[in-house]
Amino acid sequence: MSDPCFLAVDWGTTNLRAWVVGRDGAALDGRDFPLGVSRLQPGEAPRRFAETVRPALKAERLPALMCGMVGSNLGWREVPYLDCPADLRALAANLCRLAGEDPPTMIVPGLRARRADGTPDVMRGEEVQVLGWAAGKPERRRGRRLVCHPGTHAKWVRVVEGRVDHFVTAMTGELFDLLCKYSVLQVRESPDDPDAFDEGLEAAGDGAALAARLFTARARVVGGDMPAERVRPYLSGLLIGAEVAATPALVGAEAGEPVALIGDLRLCGLYRRALEARGIAASVHDGDEAVLVGLKALFETEFVS
């Protein structure tokens, strides 16, 4: 086992995930904390990091490299977005070193892109996963790649020669949560149900008229065509199906272009099912592994070069 080298932190909206990383890049220890920035009081981040995160991992003496919403106005300190296209080198050149922190503690900037119609889009955290994924294998840095990072705010990313060229965010996961919690659809907790998920995929059609397609989740129950406990997987299939039907075109995807899915493995599996139902090949890549590769590469660029 190699010596501890630095503390890698993916600090998101809901959770904080931290790993002690060895010299060989492997995680020696890792922990999740319910300390996402949405759960923090203003100004609370430094104290919770010093008093909770570092001690739990015995990492009081390690430099730390953090990505995600920790760099937003809800986090530790707002770090300006870097404009696309951007690669790991550009991120490394724009790390924000937090004054007064010893050992050194740094935040990775997020990325900003323009959609084809000029609308801005932003991400914080996914850029390290995407670029970490690309850093993992030389062939991923050749030519144009289409990457999807599913989640509360899914990211569809065009990677060109190992750079994030541009991207589009789809708030599919958030819509799913809002509809489950608050809508007329009366969504219940229910077991996985691939058949109901597939029915939702089919109901998504070409992805247009989403508000009309969503109501089928209600009308099928009221009309007696579907038991209420199938609404949740059906709705999941409908929303993911609508997303994969129409969003890739917004990042210039060709028809049938394969997709690399990076992130939570269960969620990536649902997206793969949705893509394959449309005849699109998809590969699944663990988001934790990707963020570790990315942060390790950034750490080395900053500290070893």
Add this chain to the structure above:
Amino acid sequence: MSDPCFLAVDWGTTNLRAWVVGRDGAALDGRDFPLGVSRLQPGEAPRRFAETVRPALKAERLPALMCGMVGSNLGWREVPYLDCPADLRALAANLCRLAGEDPPTMIVPGLRARRADGTPDVMRGEEVQVLGWAAGKPERRRGRRLVCHPGTHAKWVRVVEGRVDHFVTAMTGELFDLLCKYSVLQVRESPDDPDAFDEGLEAAGDGAALAARLFTARARVVGGDMPAERVRPYLSGLLIGAEVAATPALVGAEAGEPVALIGDLRLCGLYRRALEARGIAASVHDGDEAVLVGLKALFETEFVS
């Protein structure tokens, strides 16, 4: 002024609207009550109707004809849906007379239709407005008409020879409410802003990839392109724009087919603006007038024939 003839009631999810109707069909008096079925305890409807609604309109001795969610499992009594195609005569033949009520009190059944893909759809209340609108002028009962009733659950209705042939529900209004109240978009109360509404219309594009287009309401603010107080009208334009772009096709609309908008006049105005931005002619018709014409026609069929 003619003698009071019957009590017309549009009893919805949120509100109850009631009118005393004269022999000539004109409303002699009308009132709104915050007694929508979602606000009632189970079994409470008859008592509130007798103790609050009838006395407020001095209508203790009038027969009553009610439409809307009062006929759902949340209302007074569940009245089975009538299958499309259906006209006023079919509704009249299937009124549900409530046992033990004196003066006579009746509920209009809702309608059920099948979408082109076989999915069921349902409505309760809008059918009386649509058929009342069609009853108002002979030319509206000739040939095929495309009607839209905007609202929490907007209805797109294909009217053929004065019958409701089939329809599709789009839960656009509910999505707007959920996103305003609970989402990351941080929507604030704000004054009308036609320019921001129009920007939303434009951002709706062809109506596909809605979850991705919705995120522009956040990214434009975070990216510095839009002040936060414009989010609400922008979001309204985006959702309505996406609905009018893609939903008419689900009821077999031809490209550019004119739309008759029936309902709340302010909301109809927003839909007209959205349709006209796409080069589609739209006429606006008051929903209260339409429901009164419809209920009057049903009352006469039942009591005068």
